[in-house]
Structure formats: structure tokens, C-alpha cells
Amino acid sequence: MPTGSPPIPAGPATAGPAGDLAPAAARRAARGPRRGSNERFPRAERLAPYLLVLPAVLVIAVFRLYPLALGVNFSFTGDGDRNGQPVGWDNYTALFADPLFTASMRNVGLLVLLLPVAVAIPGLLATFVYLRVPGHRVYRSVYFFPAVLSPVIIGAIFNLLLSFDGPVNALLGAVGIGPVDWLGDPGIAMFAVVGVHIWATFGMALVVFLAGFATLDASLIDAARVDGASLPKVVRHVIVPGLSRTIQFVVVTTMIGMLTSMFGLLYVMTGGGPEGSTYLPEYYIWFQQGQMGRPALASAASTVLFGVMLVVGMAQIAVLRRAGRED
Known part of the structure; x- marks a missing residue:
């Protein structure tokens, strides 16, 4: 090139590779992200949780909520000569005028009062197993055995044990205590049945408590022991706050079981007697539906039972949450 020639200006056409890349990157940044296959993945991720829960929601809606709505609607129709005809609140008025139903509702109140005992027994046994106190191997070996037995078998066994001339009264007589009519005294029969139910079902709650202990920070218990805390204080200030969620679950499920699984x-132990003292809403529902042929009245009783379970469950959760915050 001659020495006196003017320099050639560098433009886009003559820029090197680095000069081409920088403007291209700037143009892509100005346009924003490309609408391609990568944009669809965030949307799919947002929809994935809804798709996963959809089958469960459909099952609950079809097999739970829809029959519940049908039952509530059926409770406002009549029985017998007025079968299928709207009767308003007549069934509910008849319910609360029936001494058997009012007795069953009083027994629901008794179950609520006995609920802490039904929860404390498996909770304490699970604590013994977790802390490896003397005898914990025995609890671990036999705690689940009653849960695998049929309620009919359990009822038949305890009918023999609790009969007036049975082994339990024989043991009481050996220590100088008179025989007790466990299943024939209206003031005692319900307590006897509830005690048998707690014995028969505490295994499931104990398993839940043991699962909750697996999430508990063991270092907190060790620190409390090092500080000289006694077992009751460890339970009160470490274990109970740490298992608050587990306790809430066990309280609600145990209450539901006591109202719907007895x-x-x-049926086997008392047949609702003596004098209707062991009636519960579920037994009353069966009696009206199966024995008296009054399905609409039974539907009204089912609706009341559902309302009671909902209110009691929500109240228990609220109380336990407040207690957990205070701790």
C-alpha cells in the first residue's frame, strides 16, 4: 500500500468477529427471551401441583362431598307416608325430642371429656419407648396387637371378662372389693365400653407418635437431662412443644374414631343398653335406618353428627395451636 494512501474506515462490513458478536448480543437482549420451547417449562411447572392433586380432589368430590350433599338434602324429606316430600325442619325437631338421641349427644360430651385420656395413653407409651425406660421392649412388642383384632372379637372377649361372674370381678373379690356390674349398670357401662375402645385402638395413635418422635431434635432432650430436668419436665417443656403438630393430628383422628368407630x-357388648345409656349417634343412625325404617331421620342424625365432628375438631385444633404458641 502506498505510504500516502488514506486509511480505510472500519465499518460493519469490515469489522472482525468480535465486532459482529457484540451488536448481535445487544440486539438479542433488546428483543428479550425467545418464544421457544424453553418458555413452556415454567408454565408446566406451575400447573404440575394442580394436576397431581386433581385425582384426589375428584375422588373426594365424587365419593365424599356429593353423597354428603345428598344426605343433607334427604334429611329435609319425610319418611313413611311422606316419603320424598319436603318436610322442612321436622326431622331435626323429632331428633331433639327423642330421648335416645339426646342420650347419644350426652355421650358425645362424655367422649370429649375422656379424649385427653385416649390421647395421653399412647403418647406416654410412645415416650417410654423413645426414652428407652425400663419395660420399653415389652411396649414395643405388644402395643400394636389389639389394633389387628376385629371389634366383634374384642367385644366378645370383654363380654366374658367383664361379666358379673367373670375374671375381673373375681380379681376384685380377691382384694375385698364387691362385684361390679360393668355392662349392666347405666352409670358404668359407657365408661367400660370407652375403656375397651381405647385399649383396642391406641396402637395406631402410638405409631403416629413414634413417627413424630423421629422428627424431634434429640439434642434438646439430652440438654434437658444434662440440666437435671426430671422426666415430667422433659415431657412438659420439650416433648409436648416439639410434637405439637403430631398431637393435633392424633387428637382429631382419635375424636373422629371415637364418634364413628365404636x-x-x-353392638356386641351392650346393644345400646342398659336403658339406652350407651347410645352414640352412629348407633342411633343404624337403629333408625336398619331397625325402624326411617332413613330420612337417620340422614338428619348423620348431618348433626357431621356438624358436631366439624365443630369439635376445629375447636380442638384452635385450643392446641394456642397452647403451642404459649409454650
Whole structure:
């Protein structure tokens, strides 16, 4: 090139590779992200949780909520000559005028009062197993055995044990205590049936408590022991706050079980007697539906039972949450 020639200006056409890349990157940044296959993945991720829960929601809606709505609607129709005809609140008025139903509702109140005992027994046994106190191997070996037995078998066994001339009264007589009519005294029969139910079902709650202990920070218990805390203080200030969620779950499920899973024991052990003292809403529902042929009245009783379970469950959760915050 001659020495006096003017320099050639560098433009886009003559820029090197680095000069081409920088403007291209700037143009892509100005346009924003490309609408391609990568944009669809965030949307799919947002929809994935809804798709996963959809089958469960459909099952609950079809097999739970829809029958519940049908039952509530059926409770406002009549029985017998007025079968299928709207009767308003007549069934509910008849319910609360029936001494058997009012007795069953009083027994629901008794179950609520006995609920802490039903929860404390498996909770304490799970604590013994977790802390390896003397005898914990025995609890671990036999705690689940009653849960695998049929309520009919359990009822038949305890009918023999609790009969007036049975082994339990024989043991009481040996220590100088008179025989007790466990299943024939209206003031005692319900307590006897509830005690049998707690014995028969505490294994499931104990398993839940043991699962909760697996999430508990063991270092907190060790620190409390090092500080000289006694077992009751460890339970009160470390274990109970650490298992608050587990306790809430066990309280609600145990209450539901006591209200809806005692039919077998009641049918075999007392048949609702003596004098209707062991009636529960579920037994009353079966009696009206199966024995008296009054399905609409039974539907009204089912609706009341559902309302009671909902209110009691929500109240228990609220109380336990408040207690957990205070701790």
C-alpha cells in the first residue's frame, strides 16, 4: 500500500468477529427471551401441583362431598307416608325430642371429656419407648396387637371378662372389693365400653407418635437431662412443644374414631343398653335406618353428627395451636 494512501474506515462490513458478536448480543437482549420451547417449562411447572392433586380432589368430590350433599338434602324429606316430600325442619325437631338421641349427644360430651385420656395413653407409651425406660421392649412388642383384632372379637372377649361372674370381678373379690356390674349398670357401662375402645385402638395413635418422635431434635432432650430436668419436665417443656403438630393430628383422628368407630363394640357388648345409656349417634343412625325404617331421620342424625365432628375438631385444633404458641 502506498505510504500516502488514506486509511480505510472500519465499518460493519469490515469489522472482525468480535465486532459482529457484540451488536448481535445487544440486539438479542433488546428483543428479550425467545418464544421457544424453553418458555413452556415454567408454565408446566406451575400447573404440575394442580394436576397431581386433581385425582384426589375428584375422588373426594365424587365419593365424599356429593353423597354428603345428598344426605343433607334427604334429611329435609319425610319418611313413611311422606316419603320424598319436603318436610322442612321436622326431622331435626323429632331428633331433639327423642330421648335416645339426646342420650347419644350426652355421650358425645362424655367422649370429649375422656379424649385427653385416649390421647395421653399412647403418647406416654410412645415416650417410654423413645426414652428407652425400663419395660420399653415389652411396649414395643405388644402395643400394636389389639389394633389387628376385629371389634366383634374384642367385644366378645370383654363380654366374658367383664361379666358379673367373670375374671375381673373375681380379681376384685380377691382384694375385698364387691362385684361390679360393668355392662349392666347405666352409670358404668359407657365408661367400660370407652375403656375397651381405647385399649383396642391406641396402637395406631402410638405409631403416629413414634413417627413424630423421629422428627424431634434429640439434642434438646439430652440438654434437658444434662440440666437435671426430671422426666415430667422433659415431657412438659420439650416433648409436648416439639410434637405439637403430631398431637393435633392424633387428637382429631382419635375424636373422629371415637364418634364413628365404636359401633361394633356397642353392638356386641351392650346393644345400646342398659336403658339406652350407651347410645352414640352412629348407633342411633343404624337403629333408625336398619331397625325402624326411617332413613330420612337417620340422614338428619348423620348431618348433626357431621356438624358436631366439624365443630369439635376445629375447636380442638384452635385450643392446641394456642397452647403451642404459649409454650
